[in-house]
Amino acid sequence: MPFVVNTRSLNTPNHTGVQRYVTNILAALPAPVQTLSSRPGAGLVEAQLWEQGALPHLLRGRLLFSPANSGPVRLRRQVITVHDVATLDHPEWFSGRFAHWYRWMLPRVIASAQHVITVSEYSRSRIVALTGADPGKVTSIPLGVDPAFRPPRAEDVSRVVQRYGIEGRFLLVVGSVEPRKNLQTLFEAWTHWTDRPDDLTLVVAGTQGHAFAGRGFDALPAACRLIGRVTDADLPALYAGASAFLFPSVYEGFGLPPLEAMACGTPVISSGATSLAEVVGDAALVVDPHDSASMIQAMKRLDEDTTLRRRLTDAGVRHAARFTWQRTAQATLDVLEREAAR
Numbered sequence: 001m002p003f004v005v006n007t008r009s010l011n012t013p014n015h016t017g018v019q020r021y022v023t024n025i026l027a028a029l030p031a032p033v034q035t036l037s038s039r040p041g042a043g044l045v046e047a048q049l050w051e052q053g054a055l056p057h058l059l060r061g062r063l064l065f066s067p068a069n070s071g072p073v074r075l076r077r078q079v080i081t082v083h084d085v086a087t088l089d090h091p092e093w094f095s096g097r098f099a100h101w102y103r104w105m106l107p108r109v110i111a112s113a114q115h116v117i118t119v120s121e122y123s124r125s126r127i128v129a130l131t132g133a134d135p136g137k138v139t140s141i142p143l144g145v146d147p148a149f150r151p152p153r154a155e156d157v158s159r160v161v162q163r164y165g166i167e168g169r170f171l172l173v174v175g176s177v178e179p180r181k182n183l184q185t186l187f188e189a190w191t192h193w194t195d196r197p198d199d200l201t202l203v204v205a206g207t208q209g210h211a212f213a214g215r216g217f218d219a220l221p222a223a224c225r226l227i228g229r230v231t232d233a234d235l236p237a238l239y240a241g242a243s244a245f246l247f248p249s250v251y252e253g254f255g256l257p258p259l260e261a262m263a264c265g266t267p268v269i270s271s272g273a274t275s276l277a278e279v280v281g282d283a284a285l286v287v288d289p290h291d292s293a294s295m296i297q298a299m300k301r302l303d304e305d306t307t308l309r310r311r312l313t314d315a316g317v318r319h320a321a322r323f324t325w326q327r328t329a330q331a332t333l334d335v336l337e338r339e340a341a342r
Contacts, residue, residue, distance in 0.1 A: 001029070001031055001032075001033040001034070001336075002062070002063060002336075002337065002340035002341075003033065003062060003063040003064065003065050003079075003336050003339075003340050004033070004034045004035070004036055004058075004059055004062050004063070004064055004065070005022075005026065005033050005034070005035045005036070005064075005065045005067065006035075006036060006037070006051065006055065006064055006065065006066040006067070006068070006071060007022060007026075007035040007036065007037045008037050008038045008047050008050070008051050008055075008068070008070075009022055009067075009068035009069075009070075010022060010023070010037065011037060011038060011039075011040055011041070011042060011047060017083070017254075017256060018068045018069060018083055019068070020256075021067065021068075021081070021083070021119075021143060022067045022068055024144060024146065024325045024328070024329075025067060025325070025328065025329050025332060027325070028144075028325040028326050028328065028329035028330075029329050029333060030329075030333070036055060036058055036059075038050040038051065048070070048101075051070065051071065051072060052072055052073060055072055056072045056074070056075050059075075059077070061077070062077070062340075063077050063078065063079065063114075063336065063339055063340040064077065064078045064079070065078075065079050065080075065081075065336055066078060066079070066080040066081070066109075067080075067081040067117075068081065068083075069081070069082055069083055069102075069106070070102075070105060070106075070109065071109050071113065072109070073105060073108045073109050073112060074112060075109075075112060075113070076112055076113070076114060077114060078109075078112070078113045078114060079113060079114060079115045079116070079117060079335060079336055079339050080109055080110070080113045080116055080117070081116075081117040081118065081119070082106065082110065082116055082117075082118050082123070082127055083118065083119050083123065083253040083254065084118075084119075084123050084126070084251070084252070084253025084254075085106065085123065085126050085127055085130055085131075086180065086251055086253070087099050087102035087103055087106065088102075088103060088106065088107075088126075088130045088131075089126060089130070089251070090179075090180070090251065091103060093178065093179045093180060106131070107130075107131045110127065110131045110133050111131065111132075111133070114339050114342065115137055115138075115139065115335060115339050116133060116137055116138045116139070117138075117139050117140075117141055117332060117335060118138060118139070118140055118141075118253070119140065119141065119142060119143055119253050119254040119275075120140055120142065120253060120254050120275035120278060120279065121140050121275075121278055122253075122274050122275035122278060123140070123253045123254070123275060124138050124139075124140045139331075139335055141328055141331045141332055141335075142254070142279075142323055142327075142328065143254050143256055143323065143325075143328055144323050144324045144325030144326070144327060144328040144329075145256070145259050145260055145263050145320050145321075145323045145324065145325075146260075146325065148232070148233075148236055149235075149236050149239070149259075149260040149263040149264050149320070150236065150263055150264060151240055151264055151265040151317075152236050152237045152240050152264070156237045157237045157240050157241045158241075159237070160234045160237035160238055160241065161237070161238070161241045163234070164203075164227045164230075164234075164238070165225075165227070166201065166203055166225065166227070166241070167201075168199045168200070168201060169197075169199055169200050169201070169243050170200065170201040170202070170203045170225075170241070170242055170243065171200065171201070171202050171203065171242060171243055171244050171245075171246055171299065172203050172205065172238060172239065172241075172242035172244075172245050172246065172261075172266075173186060173202070173203070173204050173205070173245070173246045173247070173248070174204075174205045174206050174230070174235075174245075174247075174257050175204070175206050175247075175249070175257075176206050179250075180249055180250055180251040180252070181248070181249050182248040182249055182250045182271070182289050183204070183248070185248060185289060185290065185291075185292055185295070186202075186246060186248045186292075186295060187220070187221050187224070188292040189292035189293075189295035189296045189299070190202050190221050190223075190224065191221040191222075192292060192296060193296045193299060193300065195300075196223070196299075197303065200223065200243070200303070201223050201224070201225055202221070202223060202224040202225070202246075203224075203225050203227060203242070204224065204225065204226050204227070205227050205228070205229075205230045205235075205238065206228075206229060206230065235260070236260075236264050239260060239261045239264035239266050240264040240265055240266060242261075242266050243267075243302075243303070243309075244266065244267050244268065244269055244299070244302050244303075244309075245257070245258065245261035245266045245267070245268045245269070246268075246269050246270075246295075246299075247261075247268065247269070247270045247271060247276070248271050248287070248289045248295065249271050249273065249274075249276065249289065250271065250273050250274070250289045250290070251273065251274050252273075252274055252275050252276055252279075253274075253275060254275055254279060255270075255275060255276050255279050255280075258270045258276070258279065258280050258284060259279065259280075259319075259320045259323055260320070261316070262280075262283060262284070262316030262317060262319055262320040263316075263317065263320035263321070265313055265316070265317055266313070266316070267284075267285075267302055267308075267309050267312035267313050267316065268280060268283070268284040268285070268312065268316060269284065269285045269287060269295070269298045269299065269302060270284040270285070270286055270287070271286070271287060271288075271289035272286040272287065272288065272289075273289050280319070281319055282315070283312065283315040283316045283318070283319035283320075284312065284316065285298045285301065285302060285308075285312065
């Protein structure tokens with residue numbers, strides 16, 4: 001391959017959506033590529049210093065692909081993937097040091113890079129608006145859904161649901177306790193759904209109870225369970241076991257979880273904010289994430305209307321099938337080969 005991949009991001013202990021993107025892109029490329037990374041176990045500051053100082057000297061004129069929101073600021077011969085510009089849109093959501101670094105670094109690396117890849121038309125529009133980048137320099141390439149996300153066997157669903165101590169029917173939300181995930185509004189909707197069925201539980205995966213301390217949550221609502229981090233191996237069965245999947249986020253560069261849930265045959269209620277309307281299309285019930293009444297109405301409709309649930313299930317499976325990592329990798333490779341030839 002006529003390029004080198006910057007895999008510094010894979011040295012972080014907790015892999016998030018960005019690291020999953022890097023891993024899946026590398027796996028789906030048609031041939032092996034050379035990768036360069038900072039020292040395993042390096043702290044954040046050391047890794048960033050390596051990226052800015054040492055990495056450009058290791059390239060020997062080759063194109064660098066930096067797929068995880070950061071790269072050498074002064075390097076022209078580079079394609080960078082910027083998943084979102086939340087640090088520019090909402091710096092108040094991040095620690096002061098983190099927000100300051102990205103508000104300084106991102107506009108500069110976007111300006112210097114040969115080309116920028118992003119993951120949605122929404123993110124593309126925000127990159128152009130906030131950094132003044134030439135629209136022709138920014139390409140939107142949607143993400144893919146891992147083939148592991150598919151309707152599992154009934155016995156696998158039962159085994160996983162029991163492992164997490166979930167009983168009866170449940171609605172599932174997957175997300176960390178951070179402002180953009182908008183759990184506070186979802187909890188308000190859940191609390192004020194006065195005629196909610198007694199056998200229905202709200203299950204929150206991805207965070208532990210201690211994470212709520214100091215985040216404005218006085219107490220969890222009734223019939224709500226936190227089950228902590230869920231392994232990738234268990235996630236398809238957990239999606240499939242849910243009566244519906246809820247995604248109330250107010251800001252996403254793309255938003256994979258709704259598509260993963262659809263691929264597992266689960267009807268989805270999703271926010272329509274930022275990129276999510278283009279990601280879920282007409283295969284989900286779309287709500288205003290700032291309006292708890294909108295969420296209540298959607299949960300109630302989906303719980304009571306069997307025909308609607310069946311329609312969304314069928315539409316979701318078809319819709320999610322359009323998003324594959326092979327397509328993402330091929331579109332990315334097209335950009336990289338074109339830029340390497342320049």
